[in-house]
Amino acid sequence: TQPPPTPTQSVEPTATPIPFDGTAAEEEGYWYSRYNLGNLVFRSALGETFKPDPEIIKSFIQLADANPDDGDTAAPKKGVAPLRAVYASGDPHYIQKLDVNDFGTQRWDPASFDTTITARAMGWTMIKEIEWSKQFHVDNHFGTPQDDFGAQWRFVGLLLNAEAKQQGLYALQNLKNEQGLIADSDGQIDWSGQWVMLEAYSDLAAALKADALPHSASNRYHNPQQASVFGGAADMLFASLTDRQPADIEELSLAIQALTWYAATTDKNGNQADALQRITRFGDMLAAAQPANATERAFVIRGLIEAYRTTGNDTYLAAAAAAFEAMAADFNPETGAFDSQNTYTIDNVAVIMGALNSLKFFGGNAVDAGEVEDIFTNFFLNAVNKSGLQQSVPPIPVAKGEFEQDEPPIFFGYPTIPKPPMAGGDFGIAPVFAAEVTWNGSGWEVTDSRFDTAGAMHASNEFIWFHNDEVNGFPEVVALPPSATGVRNGLAQYDATAAEEEGYWYSRYNLLSLTLQSGNGETFMPPKEMLMAAIKMVDADPSDGDTVVPPVNPAPLRIVYAGGDPHLAQALDPSDFGTLRWVGGDTRITTEATAWTIVKELEWAKQFHVDNHFGTPDAPFGAQQRFVGMMMALMPKMQVKAWMEEADRFDNSLAGDYAMLLALSDGAGVYGAETLPHSAGNRYADPDAAAMFAAAADQLLQKVLASEPTGVRDLSIGIQALVWYAANTSNADNRALALDKIAAWGETLAQTPHSLPVEHATVARGLIEAGRITGNDTLLDAAAKHLGLLLAAYVSETGAFSGQDTYTADDAGTIMGALNAGRLFLGDRIDQAKVEAVFAGFFEGVVNLGGLQISAPPINLFKAPFEQEEPPIFLRYPALPVPPMAGGDFGIAPVLAASTTWDGSRWTADTAHFDTAGAMHSINEFIWFHNDEVNGFPELP
Structure with missing residues (x-):
């Protein structure tokens, strides 16, 4: 069973307003995404760990740094704890005094862990690792192996890619059931988690298959054989979900998002066609849904924008715009929250920010862009920063390359958020998200300070996708060359x-x-x-x-x-x-x-x-x-x-x-x-x-x-x-x-x-x-x-x-x-x-x-x-x-x-x-x- 929530933490409003705009929200989202991922998969030990082969680590260093004598070198961190499976949740309080150079001092209390391994947590974590490995592969941001900067982060990208593969294999070897679904470790089937895993396997296979990654002249992760394994896993899940009818708004939205990733990455034209057909069917259902609160409206928007992008059907955009109109009417700019909802889980925040971000990119004239930007900024400021959802942020010199530290300080973390050692408890709290925050009518409070892996990784993905000019969370579906696989591969129900x-x-x-x-x-x-x-x-x-x-x-x-x-x-x-x-x-x-x-x-x-x-x-x-x-x-x-x-x-x-x-x-x-x-x-x-x-x-x-x-x-x-x-x-x-x-x-x-x-x-x-x-x-x-x-x-x-x-x-x-x-x-x-x-x-x-x-x-x-x-x-x-x-x-x-x-x-x-x-x-x-x-x-x- 999951341990009970830890005691609440009140967060008082600041006396002097701090200038904050949409750019600050986007940049903080980037760094919060990075803090949460790095602390989960390298430091916390919140899962089953593994020890990479030293020869593989050596090869990663060589791949990341072609010239180790240029003063910019890559090296493994002391005490790193990579994960081949992630647990559902844990208490992110440190259990000893923090040493930023020793990841072994940044472990969380294993007694607090909910050791259930869920499809949803595994899927969102895999996606997060893949997306950040792509980010660390952007040539004009983190350099190439010949450059004299960025070697450590190129090396981290290789480690993240390796972890995603380990987790993908773990799920296939330990969680796959007779129906071809990825069960939770307790045997239960989380249907929304199945769609997240479909997205994860699709994303991973595409990253491994590509000759060159976006904004890069190469692909250090290129491995066609492994791509085939994970592409096959995506095909398996896609087939296993053939007759699945999503049960609610959330599952409909996640299904459309996952099917978009699958349609954009599969090499099977018949499967692509089937995926697009399902997107249309689910899009029609989502457009007709009646959301009851801000989170449900956000799920509607996030799914319908994907349905609109992939099908070109303006009906979906219009329905998304209508959901946003209701969302905007529900938003209270004084509190930075929605009147229909006082409590927000980290997963709620993930989809709300993801929906607003998708409207920024694809809403066009169907929505008031200024209003979208205002709510995007205000909600992030309050529900993420002032609420205490992001529980701490490291000092600017920590966990960053020197070439990354020249931005305005507010880009790296909101000023009122404490540094990890001062965030609470005997030794502090890791710079990660809390599981839940609540607007109590007069101020924000953290109502569950535990770390919810699935929700935190979902949010971390949506937050890095604020920067889709470097890491694009909205993949484009391009019709495959007909019969590219050499067989007709048509729709199962075509007659x-x-x-x-x-x-x-x-x-x-x-x-x-x-x-x-x-x-x-x-x-x-x-x-x-x-x-x-x-x-x-x-x-x-x-x-x-x-x-x-x-x-x-x-x-x-x-x-x-x-x-x-x-x-x-x-x-x-x-x-x-x-x-x-x-x-x-x-x-x-x-x-x-x-x-x-x-x-x-x-x-x-x-x-x-x-x-x-x-x-x-x-x-x-x-x-x-x-x-x-x-x-x-x-x-x-x-x-x-x-x-x-x-x-x-x-x-x-x-x-x-x-x-x-x-x-x-x-x-x-x-x-x-x-x-x-x-x-x-x-x-x-x-x-x-x-x-x-x-x-x-x-x-x-x-x-x-x-x-x-x-x-x-x-x-x-x-x-x-x-x-x-x-x-x-x-x-x-x-x-x-x-x-x-x-x-x-x-x-x-x-x-x-x-x-x-x-x-x-x-x-x-x-x-x-x-x-x-x-x-x-x-x-x-x-x-x-x-x-x-x-x-x-x-x-x-x-x-x-x-x-x-x-x-x-x-x-x-x-x-x-x-x-x-x-x-x-x-x-x-x-x-x-x-x-x-x-x-x-x-x-x-x-x-x-x-x-x-x-x-x-x-x-x-x-x-x-x-x-x-x-x-x-x-x-x-x-x-x-x-x-x-x-x-x-x-x-x-x-x-x-x-x-x-x-x-x-x-x-x-x-x-x-x-x-x-x-x-x-x-x-x-x-x-x-x-x-x-x-x-x-x-x-x-």
């Missing part, structure tokens, strides 16, 4: 439904980015009167709270370029489409790119017209999306006119002619329909446009019927185009001609030689259309045969297919389209379970982890609130970066790369090129996953 839903959203991201944001073509601006009329058509009651806000500076296209560089040309502002323009560069104009874009616009116009999804003009939701549907229905008219009137500017091909026949047929159907599918009306009805599209389709049909496709791609697209024509034409004779040609080309396609996996998919996609529209079972049987060849080539480790290493955007659409068609129309001709597995595996492996979809916006961008309620995995794959983080100076648009290639160990996506035809073809196939709302497999009338 075909996730692929369907992501396909829907990727389709939408690609379309909106190209046609309204990119400027990748020749633009036009509809007359204001036309826009106002469109707004009235989609929103019958503007006073219902659901109104249309036309985008600022859109760039609708009348001519679409064949490709371009989708890197953003300036810093992104989601509220201004003008900031979403692409670098571009490819100004070729092709019939195929134009046609597939028209189809995509028409299909999404239909989607935005589905009454039970986006509402009717009378509904109090969906007005913005219905307005976008009007824009999507307008652009095809402009694009077809340009194609007809400026034909000499367009590069033509068989596939282009076929795709344009499909587009014209689709348009004739959309503009000519009295009602659209799943809707009671048709806001896009336009008899003149319908006639123009139908006439152009009839004319182009003759050219198509006279063509002689030979390759499988031309044959397949030709068949699909003729199916669309036959389903939409009112000319019975032409329909009959189209059906005859479909049957003939189907037979040819079934016999055309091919070998690549994508060609198997191409053949299957065309044969399914030919077979289902003509009722020819032989063609459907042949489709099943070729789709079976595709399934047989599937390699689950990569999510791709043997025999093909490069996948274009067009390939992805063809493969996913064939698998989708097989699910819908081949029935028991094919192994449907295998189709489902490959459907999910290819989408996750190649589209997501392969980097084919370059980026995805945060969940709260470009979506209505009612659309954001789905599981986060439906809206974006967690490993995908948000656009600003996807590459280049300003980021990359959320579109498909031109291609991605597997080199045997990793994927490399061509993110500098966007292939309009391939991408638009692909995302048509993606929206047709949802053929219950937008049917990409039309039926004959």
Whole structure:
């Protein structure tokens, strides 16, 4: 059992105010962090000690000091007591007279120790050792081994790194249970401690793996083999926590923080994606939590800032800002405490200061920066300094290099805090934190002077992270190169439904980015009167709270370029489409790119017209999306006119002619329909446009019927185009001609030689259309045969297919389209379970982890609130970066790369090129996953 708290200690206010500001708080935090760590892990003996091998110590000295004759040397301190495990708590009173040069005189009373070894104390101590070992490795602060200063502290950094490894191994060898969790030494599981240990192992593995540490040209701790051990420990804990649902605000916050460290340091892209998904899930829960006091609000802020940083979701920042607003209203500047809370444990202080510090760095305009700084300074001054929480501070010359002693004295400790020998008891108190302080209504008092290891090390970590310019406690999550480990390594819960839903959203991201944001073509601006009329058509009651806000500076296209560089040309502002323009560069104009874009616009116009999804003009939701549907229905008219009137500017091909026949047929159907599918009306009805599209389709049909496709791609697209024509034409004779040609080309396609996996998919996609529209079972049987060849080539480790290493955007659409068609129309001709597995595996492996979809916006961008309620995995794959983080100076648009290639160990996506035809073809196939709302497999009338 834990010994009782020691007697209270009252701390009286000083008579004369001492100047104190945020810089003083930051600097004192740095030194208090260092005092607490050094006294715990080198002096106190509060744990199981070990004696380092003398040869290892000798090697550390050599690593730290390349020139021992320069007057600056490293040497072990007398009486040092390094720890391989830390105890839960102890009384930090000295038990003999202090000699600053003999650490053996600075022991604490072992009779006072709570000898429980807890996951939380071990984890926070390991992190503290790792973070300070990084601090002692900053070249321009503590020098390099060639310099004539800092050798002792470089040596201390090596000792701290060694202790962290010893403690990490101790936990694995002595505390790990059968579930892969780190139990306390009494066998109990502290769930918050599990997350802290996940953070600790992640931090340690990353430090050991790095070729060079931050702000340094080297890494004296570099050890890939040890990094693998501790990285494996992090993976173990991550897996063991898969189904853990945090129980309260504190655990939610610690879980998000730990998952951020894990996502930032793991080399497994699937695990990174899973971690980001969990961060989103826990972030949503934390944003909805109802904190009751300052500490709980601080946990909310600290966790949500990490969720915001890693996901880019402004909702988390807004919720953190709201928690701070409540926190600020609760703060009493006269007492330096919060009215909701009089007693503060050291762990409470840790998270409150950590939350305020995170807002200083990342709160931006969401909070009042001046107010944050004021509370940060005032609370530190009172709850840490005046309260007696920091129980003593050493004299300036002690435990510091001479080169460190030139700062203002207040940076090293608050003047009223006593020196260790005068802090209390017969021999004094170590310069460490008390476990608890209380504002009693008239002054501060220490209500538990014991040293709580977990809380003190937590605070010491948060305090050193005040200086994140040297030691960064807010690691950046950078999306891993897809399949960097050589296997797909995807999400355990990823399935075909996730692929369907992501396909829907990727389709939408690609379309909106190209046609309204990119400027990748020749633009036009509809007359204001036309826009106002469109707004009235989609929103019958503007006073219902659901109104249309036309985008600022859109760039609708009348001519679409064949490709371009989708890197953003300036810093992104989601509220201004003008900031979403692409670098571009490819100004070729092709019939195929134009046609597939028209189809995509028409299909999404239909989607935005589905009454039970986006509402009717009378509904109090969906007005913005219905307005976008009007824009999507307008652009095809402009694009077809340009194609007809400026034909000499367009590069033509068989596939282009076929795709344009499909587009014209689709348009004739959309503009000519009295009602659209799943809707009671048709806001896009336009008899003149319908006639123009139908006439152009009839004319182009003759050219198509006279063509002689030979390759499988031309044959397949030709068949699909003729199916669309036959389903939409009112000319019975032409329909009959189209059906005859479909049957003939189907037979040819079934016999055309091919070998690549994508060609198997191409053949299957065309044969399914030919077979289902003509009722020819032989063609459907042949489709099943070729789709079976595709399934047989599937390699689950990569999510791709043997025999093909490069996948274009067009390939992805063809493969996913064939698998989708097989699910819908081949029935028991094919192994449907295998189709489902490959459907999910290819989408996750190649589209997501392969980097084919370059980026995805945060969940709260470009979506209505009612659309954001789905599981986060439906809206974006967690490993995908948000656009600003996807590459280049300003980021990359959320579109498909031109291609991605597997080199045997990793994927490399061509993110500098966007292939309009391939991408638009692909995302048509993606929206047709949802053929219950937008049917990409039309039926004959």
